[in-house]
Amino acid sequence: MARTTGSDGEKTEAAVREAAVSLIARLGYEAMSMRQLAAEVGVQAAALYRYFPTKEDLLFTLMREHMEGLLKAWEAARPATADPVTRLAAYVENHIAFHIERRHATHVSNMELRSLSHERLTQILKMRTTYEKELRTILRDGAETGLFQVDDTGLTAMALIQMMTGVIVWFRPGERLSVAEVTTTYLSMTMRLVGAKIDGREVAHVHEYAQLRT
Amino acid sequence: MARTTGSDGEKTEAAVREAAVSLIARLGYEAMSMRQLAAEVGVQAAALYRYFPTKEDLLFTLMREHMEGLLKAWEAARPATADPVTRLAAYVENHIAFHIERRHATHVSNMELRSLSHERLTQILKMRTTYEKELRTILRDGAETGLFQVDDTGLTAMALIQMMTGVIVWFRPGERLSVAEVTTTYLSMTMRLVGAKIDGREVAHVHEYAQLRT
Numbered sequence: 001m002a003r004t005t006g007s008d009g010e011k012t013e014a015a016v017r018e019a020a021v022s023l024i025a026r027l028g029y030e031a032m033s034m035r036q037l038a039a040e041v042g043v044q045a046a047a048l049y050r051y052f053p054t055k056e057d058l059l060f061t062l063m064r065e066h067m068e069g070l071l072k073a074w075e076a077a078r079p080a081t082a083d084p085v086t087r088l089a090a091y092v093e094n095h096i097a098f099h100i101e102r103r104h105a106t107h108v109s110n111m112e113l114r115s116l117s118h119e120r121l122t123q124i125l126k127m128r129t130t131y132e133k134e135l136r137t138i139l140r141d142g143a144e145t146g147l148f149q150v151d152d153t154g155l156t157a158m159a160l161i162q163m164m165t166g167v168i169v170w171f172r173p174g175e176r177l178s179v180a181e182v183t184t185t186y187l188s189m190t191m192r193l194v195g196a197k198i199d200g201r202e203v204a205h206v207h208e209y210a211q212l213r214t
Numbered sequence: 215m216a217r218t219t220g221s222d223g224e225k226t227e228a229a230v231r232e233a234a235v236s237l238i239a240r241l242g243y244e245a246m247s248m249r250q251l252a253a254e255v256g257v258q259a260a261a262l263y264r265y266f267p268t269k270e271d272l273l274f275t276l277m278r279e280h281m282e283g284l285l286k287a288w289e290a291a292r293p294a295t296a297d298p299v300t301r302l303a304a305y306v307e308n309h310i311a312f313h314i315e316r317r318h319a320t321h322v323s324n325m326e327l328r329s330l331s332h333e334r335l336t337q338i339l340k341m342r343t344t345y346e347k348e349l350r351t352i353l354r355d356g357a358e359t360g361l362f363q364v365d366d367t368g369l370t371a372m373a374l375i376q377m378m379t380g381v382i383v384w385f386r387p388g389e390r391l392s393v394a395e396v397t398t399t400y401l402s403m404t405m406r407l408v409g410a411k412i413d414g415r416e417v418a419h420v421h422e423y424a425q426l427r428t
Contacts, residue, residue: 026328027244028242028243028244028245029242030241030242030244030245031242031244031245111325114240149406151399151402151403152391152399155391155396155399155400155403156399156403158380158383158384159377159380159400159403160377161380162376162377162379162380162383163373163374163376163377163380165376166372166373166375166376166377166380169372169376170372177366177369182369185365185366185369185370186369186373188365189365189369189370189373189407192363192406192407192408192409193403193406193407194406195406
């Protein structure tokens, strides 16, 4: 059975996005041309403009979908429990897993904000704020119930997010550590950083944290 | 008295570097042209090539000097004491102060490594390793003397560096917090993250840390 035009179109669009993410990560957005991108995908430049009327539309789409994906992933991973320790652990696990799987897209999302129009930048930053607010709420709930020691909720949220996103800079699958090992170590560092208590005890070592969770 | 040619040359070279850092931070290295840079500085493009024969020479110089500056700043800030807590505090303070003062240069140094030749990339990475090794040594000394709880020295060093360098993304002078306040909060987060003990006590809150230091 012949493919429908729709599904071909979707495949092309997906191929464009994928190629764009890796080209922008390699060259930078300003340096990438739509012509180069078309050549990479194997289509005419004119075909690209059917999906993305401007280069900035393409960049914005990549960034918006990255943030939508992150918010959706957190929505799915967010535990039903009210316990701040469990919620913080889920946030860390989801954040690391999501970004390790999307190294190039994360790089593009963090580096190319300067190239968005003011209005679109505001949209992306609003989504980021929504995501970061989730973490700030967890930290605040933990501090209010005496489970966490947090000096400044905003700074702690930024510190944790940057520490976790930083994993993509050095992590390569198949090297010394697995994603699971990296995540466990980051969980333990996070719990110590926020002074987390589990069952009245301070979380100190990574193996303690692993034991407490099982 | 007329300026010597030498000092004019030095001034021009300094102006080129400064303009290059801010242009590359804004446009990306690949997108910036030497012609654009010359216009920004107010010299002929040919004059630039006297200082930097190729565009990559310029990028490499910026990155090398950034790392040399960081290593020199740490050399000057490094305390004579063997106490890992004091050494870690000095490392954090120096790292944050250095990078907050060089936001654009830090951005360029982190983002444009992809544009260096293999040999030059190796040189820059070697300097980075030297700097990171200083932190790993402090962490290892702290763990060995029972003052720190560190699960994985390499991961902890990366986490701390990325958390601290991340300050440049959101910090703006003259807003809610001063550099000193930011630094105190980051010191307290760092000490908790490594499970630091001062005088046998765990460091928990930022004010405790401040008291213990005075």
